[in-house]
Amino acid sequence: MTTIHEGDLDILLVEDDPSIGGFLQAAMDREPGYRLYWETTLKDAWKAWEKRQIQESRPFALILLDLGLPDGDGQGLIRRLRAHGGELALIIVISARGSEADKVQALDSGADDYLTKPFTIGELLARLRAHLRRRPANAFAESSHWVIGVLELDDLTHTLRKGGVSIPMTPKEYQLFHLFVMNQGRILSYRRILSAVWGEQSSDQAHYVRLYIKRLREKIEDDPGMPQYLVTEKGVGYRFGDPEVSR
Amino acid sequence: MPLRQRTRNRAFVISGAIGLALSGLAWSLGAYLGFAGVFMLYMLGAVGTALMYGRWPSLITFIAAVVSYYSFGLDRGMPTTVGSLAYFALILSLILLISQLVARSREQELMARIRERRARNLYQLVQALSSARGVEGILNASIEKLHQTLGIAVAFWLPPTDNTGSPLQMFPASTELEAPQRNLRAAARWSFLNKKNAGMSTDTLADIPALFMPMLSGERALGVMMLSDLDLRRAPADWLRFLETVGRLIAVALDSAQASRQRTEADVRLRVEQLQNALLGAVSHDLRTPLAGVLGTATTLQRNAQGLTAEERGLLENIREQTEKMEYTVDRILHMAALHSGRLHLQKEWVPLEDMLVTARKQIKTVCADRPFQTRISKDLPLLHVDPQLLVQVLTNLLENACRYTPSDRGIELEASANDTEIKVCIIDHGYGVPPGREEEIFTRFSQVKPPVGLGGSGLGLAICAAIIELHGGRIWVRNRVAVRGAVFCFTVPRETEPPMPSDGD
Numbered sequence A: 001m002t003t004i005h006e007g008d009l010d011i012l013l014v015e016d017d018p019s020i021g022g023f024l025q026a027a028m029d030r031e032p033g034y035r036l037y038w039e040t041t042l043k044d045a046w047k048a049w050e051k052r053q054i055q056e057s058r059p060f061a062l063i064l065l066d067l068g069l070p071d072g073d074g075q076g077l078i079r080r081l082r083a084h085g086g087e088l089a090l091i092i093v094i095s096a097r098g099s100e101a102d103k104v105q106a107l108d109s110g111a112d113d114y115l116t117k118p119f120t121i122g123e124l125l126a127r128l129r130a131h132l133r134r135r136p137a138n139a140f141a142e143s144s145h146w147v148i149g150v151l152e153l154d155d156l157t158h159t160l161r162k163g164g165v166s167i168p169m170t171p172k173e174y175q176l177f178h179l180f181v182m183n184q185g186r187i188l189s190y191r192r193i194l195s196a197v198w199g200e201q202s203s204d205q206a207h208y209v210r211l212y213i214k215r216l217r218e219k220i221e222d223d224p225g226m227p228q229y230l231v232t233e234k235g236v237g238y239r240f241g242d243p244e245v246s247r
Numbered sequence B: 001m002p003l004r005q006r007t008r009n010r011a012f013v014i015s016g017a018i019g020l021a022l023s024g025l026a027w028s029l030g031a032y033l034g035f036a037g038v039f040m041l042y043m044l045g046a047v048g049t050a051l052m053y054g055r056w057p058s059l060i061t062f063i064a065a066v067v068s069y070y071s072f073g074l075d076r077g078m079p080t081t082v083g084s085l086a087y088f089a090l091i092l093s094l095i096l097l098i099s100q101l102v103a104r105s106r107e108q109e110l111m112a113r114i115r116e117r118r119a120r121n122l123y124q125l126v127q128a129l130s131s132a133r134g135v136e137g138i139l140n141a142s143i144e145k146l147h148q149t150l151g152i153a154v155a156f157w158l159p160p161t162d163n164t165g166s167p168l169q170m171f172p173a174s175t176e177l178e179a180p181q182r183n184l185r186a187a188a189r190w191s192f193l194n195k196k197n198a199g200m201s202t203d204t205l206a207d208i209p210a211l212f213m214p215m216l217s218g219e220r221a222l223g224v225m226m227l228s229d230l231d232l233r234r235a236p237a238d239w240l241r242f243l244e245t246v247g248r249l250i251a252v253a254l255d256s257a258q259a260s261r262q263r264t265e266a267d268v269r270l271r272v273e274q275l276q277n278a279l280l281g282a283v284s285h286d287l288r289t290p291l292a293g294v295l296g297t298a299t300t301l302q303r304n305a306q307g308l309t310a311e312e313r314g315l316l317e318n319i320r321e322q323t324e325k326m327e328y329t330v331d332r333i334l335h336m337a338a339l340h341s342g343r344l345h346l347q348k349e350w351v352p353l354e355d356m357l358v359t360a361r362k363q364i365k366t367v368c369a370d371r372p373f374q375t376r377i378s379k380d381l382p383l384l385h386v387d388p389q390l391l392v393q394v395l396t397n398l399l400e401n402a403c404r405y406t407p408s409d410r411g412i413e414l415e416a417s418a419n420d421t422e423i424k425v426c427i428i429d430h431g432y433g434v435p436p437g438r439e440e441e442i443f444t445r446f447s448q449v450k451p452p453v454g455l456g457g458s459g460l461g462l463a464i465c466a467a468i469i470e471l472h473g474g475r476i477w478v479r480n481r482v483a484v485r486g487a488v489f490c491f492t493v494p495r496e497t498e499p500p501m502p503s504d505g506d
Helices: A018-030 A042-055 A074-083 A100-109 A121-133 A137-142 A171-182 A190-197 A206-220 B002-053 B055-071 B081-131 B134-150 B181-194 B236-303 B310-340 B353-363 B388-404 B461-471
Strands: A009-014 A034-039 A062-065 A090-095 A113-116 A145-148 A151-154 A159-162 A165-167 A187-189 A230-233 A237-240 B153-158 B169-171 B211-217 B220-228 B349-351 B373-377 B384-386 B412-418 B422-428 B476-480 B487-494
Touching: A009 A018, A009 A042, A018 A034, A018 A121, A018 B236, A034 A042, A042 A062, A042 A074, A062 A074, A074 A090, A074 A100, A090 A100, A090 A121, A100 A113, A100 A187, A100 A190, A113 A121, A121 B236, A151 A171, A159 A206, A171 A190, A171 A206, A171 A237, A187 A190, A190 A206, A190 A237, A206 A230, A206 A237, A206 B349, A206 B353, A230 B353, B002 B055, B002 B081, B055 B081, B081 B134, B081 B236, B134 B153, B134 B236, B153 B181, B169 B181, B181 B211, B181 B220, B211 B236, B220 B236, B236 B310, B310 B461, B349 B353, B349 B388, B353 B373, B353 B388, B384 B388, B384 B487, B388 B412, B388 B422, B388 B461, B388 B487, B461 B476, B461 B487
Parallel strands: A009 A034, A009 A062, A062 A090, A090 A113, B373 B412
Antiparallel strands: A145 A151, A151 A159, A159 A165, A187 A237, A230 A237, B153 B169, B153 B220, B211 B220, B349 B384, B412 B422, B422 B487, B476 B487
């Protein structure tokens, strides 16, 4: 019953658990616009990836990766994909590991996002849509004027408006906000934010980030206690989300 | 001693005999030697015995010679008695001078020999210490070596390994001395605390037949040496210096042995921790994976439920709800297990309360729905130095609790303030309060006040809060509100000096 269309998005699923792989396969088969290829080991996943790179000019656009696989840890595959032609592919980690350290490591290795098992199929599809919306990534980053919800950022004049009203910002606040806008939808770890805004030598001063996020929220959010734009990713970092996309 | 006495007596006899023999020689050869020659002969004999045996034997030779000289009548034919006496006086002073020189050089030679022997003893001790294993091995090696080489008996007084401040322990425990154990302990303790010698030959508890010397490594006393069978009459300063060096050597050896034991213990602790973490991780993985399969499958079916009846859809929703509830419980139990493994290390960071509150409120969005929420956080509230993951858990549990027990149209309030020593956070609800007398019990595991409507919890939430706050060195309590319905849950964490803030100069 699956029909293949030219514009379909090719997804590589790397997952060893049959029940999870099974439902993802079934769900994606029924979603228009997605085509899922399922591998159960790191070795086979790498083979499938390479085959696509060499034989067909159509690489996988998205990799859904479980971390604990029978032939090793998925962290290695992330680095390998990023180093071998997979710079543009979206990598989303799906893992049953509750440990935040694993998530941070995966993000620092180059993953774009993660979902902790168990998750509903609705959560996964929403995440996919949010990421696909900001593609192609380059065009988004090369722009100098963005509108996100009621926020409007102009990089030429370094101004931020909320509902047309200009919001004063210090240079560091602007730098931080700009970093988030450029990486819309993507989780930024504390380390990544610190090195981008405060420099490599401040990488253990996570409280800088927390304090500035608090200030930014007070400036841009309607209710700083229930932020819509600057969302906390527990134990990992922050994500700049579009309130219309993230539910 | 008798041997020494015998050699001394023999020296005296020989010396006397030499004196007599000299007079004999003078008598028989006097005619050839003449007056001066005879006196040279006496001088030679006296100086010879002084060199050989020392002062007293040479005096004996001299006296024997003088007595026999006059009694043999050798003075006949000599010039005058006064003249001969003057010669004898000259000989006497020469003898005294020479014997003193001899005695001094003897003493120096003896000291050199003693020093050489002590250096050798120290060297042997160092060798013994370096091959000894562990604290007990070092102590035994020291006792054996000091007894072997110096003939002194040593025992040690050591503080207990756990630094609890309990009294010093004697090693070996069977050491016996002619003094009450109580006095020995007192002397050892005094020496340990003051880092000075005590016992015999000191000003402190001098009547104890042992010397107590602290074993110092740097400025730290690692224990006390108790030395008995010790003769401090000769060169006491020298002896004490030597023993002090011995004490330092043993202390250094003890110090490195203790450090290596601590390293080993830390190593074992780390491995146990890694194992427990791995185990919890594996259990977590194995519980979550099937839940992920169920939840994913159920939601996939729900998403493609066009062909299903309303009843079938209800059943699917049932699966989903129960799975989510299960996930929640699994999370709680794993969390509690991690907290109660006692191996959990706080990963403290500096966090604004607001930041953690955002995370907590996001997690209870479903339970608390659109309930009014008010915060009163003082503007200058300092950053909290806490493990953010764990403290978010506390906030989540307390807020969730407040929502569960408060009618859905009533609000929840949060207040936070700080004084010089602690930061206090209170969550105030408009619920049914806590039954009087159960204020403490509800923080224990699996205790639960029956919620008003069919809302059941795991009963672990508040116990988790209590465990986390305790780990942070804070307090947690609940009281009912006065005059109005509801409960106030409060916790504190210690206030700490804040870290450097990012410069606002940007």
